[in-house]
Amino acid sequence: MNPEELAAALLAVVTPIAEARREGSTDGLTAADLTVERPKNRDHGDWSSNVALKLAKTVGANPRELATEIAAGLEATPGIASVEVAGPGFINVRLDAAAAGALAKTIVDAGAAFGTGTARAGEIINLEFVSANPTGPIHLGGTRWAAVGDSLARIFTSQGAQVTREYYFNDHGAQIDRFARSLVAAHEGLPTPEDGYGGGYILDIAKRVALAYDGDIDELEPAAKQEAFREIGVSFMFEEIKASLHEFGVDFDVYFHENDLHESGAVDRAIARLRDLGHIFESEGATWLRSTDFGDDRDRVIIRSNGTPAYISGDLAYYLNKRERGFNRCIIMLGADHHGYVQRMMAMAAAFGDEPGVNLQILIGQMVNLVKDGQPLRMSKRAGTVVTLEDLVEVVGKDAARYALVRSSTDSNLDVDLDVLQKRTNDNPVFYVQYAHARTHNVGRNAAASGVDRSAFAPELLAHETESALLGALQEFPRIVAFAAEVREPHRVARYLEELAGLYHRWYDNCRVIPLGDEPIEDLHRTRLWLNDATGxxxxxxxxxxGVDAPERM
Structure with missing residues (x-):
């Protein structure tokens, strides 16, 4: 019995009780209004509900008395073994073994669809993440967002949303000019400009640009030479970033270039739209957005007095572009150093007539630190100053890197211990979970060799305490995924998997799928194979x- 079925049973019991009391009104009450959840202490049962506490005032009853009345009616429901009232009026429900065990077959029959839902149906999401400047390799902060963003996109999709993964290339402005000057300096054997970019990758790109240029790049005038290095160098950097992300298992649906906003007139169109809405004013020769009307701490310059666009001009044009493409949820994932942008971005959305936090959502991720031999690891052979995506994957592999970066809340700083991630022991969380999956396949192979198959299913036989605990955790998976999508926290799925792996290992130690010695094969063994396969x-x-592999052998 799943929570939806139990909620329906509760509704069937509660409705006549409320009507008999003739107090208040429960008109319009549905099963969805009745809270059913796993108790924190599994000794209290399989499910718990606070329905009596919620409805007591409405029906004019003492909460505990109402809970007792509901419990008495609920006990007659098929599949329920017992119902207890606890505390001020909580209702704890324990399922009989058959009702609980039926889940194993449900999962196996559903296959990859188990855990999917429709809670986010109708949401058309533009999920923008990583968006590192094309001036160097992706550093650890961007790598964390790559893992988290791609996982979040998968979770949204599993819940019915239409998701577009988008990468915003900042290929316009001062940082690109500094990148171009750095390439020219490296090509000419000169020191890195004071405000430029260093690291071995700059020399690598400079050499590639010189070889790729059609002609002798040194014959160009200085301005033309810098422009050639800018255009070709940025293109090479784009390709390197895309290749690195692809190797990390992350591919984007759209690569959007900031430069296009300025060249296409999108900035002017955004300003015109805001002007029509009455939110633009002119002062001191500059064009301003009256963003203080929407909660910003100060009004923002869009076009400076010298005619050059301020940084926010691109943000305005880009946001409007996304909304005009039909996205009703624009989610942007930014690093901790962008925290100051949130207020102005939300004011921008409100100025366009949208609802901040709904049409525009901004997620802020904290820093990542690598630790090896108990000490912080900061240097990269290639980048010169920071650890890159490629460095991390080279040391621990894609799966360990992705899992390590996604298993913790992005609200907190993350220390990644390379020594732990290189171990093939239970101390390594990704190994622990992957090994549990591989073990389910090993059990399946051994069962087949011993003649145990799924030709029978007797869920009432799954009565061992470790089976009850394992089934309880399996039942939680759809709720965990739906909640992870709701709160934008993929780490909840990772932590769930670690708990599930632990319960499976304990079950494996206590319950045999394959008979010992000359013992006959019984329906208990066949039914346990269903549970084993459901867990896998x-x-x-x-x-x-x-985005982590599930190996069948380890």
Missing amino acids: QVLRNGLTLL
Whole structure:
């Protein structure tokens, strides 16, 4: 029995009780209004509800008395073994073994679809993440967003949303000029400009630009030479970034170039739209957005007095572009150093007539630190100053890197211990989960060799305490995924998988799928094979949501 079925049973019991009391009104009450959740302490049962506490005032009853009346009616429901009232009026429900065990077959029959839902149907999401400047390799902060963003896109999709992964290339402005000057200096054997970019990759790109240029690049005038290095160098950097992300298992649907906004007139169109809405004013020769009307701490210059666009001009044009492309949810994932942008971005959305936090959502991620031998690791052979995506993957592999970066809340700084991630032990969380999945396949192979198959299913036989705990965790998977989508926190799926792996390992130690010695094969063994395979399916579904492989052998 799943929570939806139990909520329906509760509704069937509650409705006549409320009507008999003739107090208040429960008109319009549906099963969706009745809270059913797993108790924190599994000794209290399989499910718990606070329905009596919520409805007591409406029906004019003491909460505990109402809970007792509801419990008495609920006990007659098929599949329920017992109902208890706890505290001021909580209702704890324990399922009989058959009702609980039926889940194993449900999961196996559903396969990859188990855990999917429709809670986000109708949401058309533009998810913008990474968006590193094309002036160097992707550093650890961007790598964290690559893992988290791609996982979040998978989770949104699993819940019915239409998701577009988008990468915003900042290929316009001062940082690109500094990149071009750095390439020219490296090509000419000169020191890196004071405000330029260093690292071995700059020399690598400079050499490639010189070889790729059609002609002798040194014959160009200085301005033309810098422009050639800018155009070709940025193109090479784009390709390197895309290749690195692809190797990390992250591909984008749209690569949007900031430069296009300025060349296409999109900035002027955004300003015109805001002017029509009455939110633009002129002062001191500059064009301003009256963003203080929408909660910003000060009004913002859009076009400076010298006629050059301020940085926010691109933000205005880009946001309007997304909304005109039909996205009703624009989610942007930014690093901790962009925290100051949130207020102005929300004011921008409100100025266009949108609802901040709904049409525009901004997620802020904290810093990532690598630790090796108990000490921070800061240097990269290639970048010269920071650790890159390629550095991390080279040391621990794609799966360990992705899992390590996604298993913690992005609200907190993350220390990644390379020594732990290189271990093939239970101390390594990704190994722990992947090994549990591989073990389910090993059990399946051994079962087939021993003649145990899924030709029978007797869920009432799944009565061992470790089976009850495992089934309880399996039942939680759809709720965990739906909640991870709601709160934008993929780490909840990872932590769930670790808990599930632990419960599976304990079950494996206590319950045999394959008979010992000359013992006959019984329906208990066949039914346990269903439970084994169901666990493997959920582990696989969860790892897939995180973009991590689910190996069948380890």
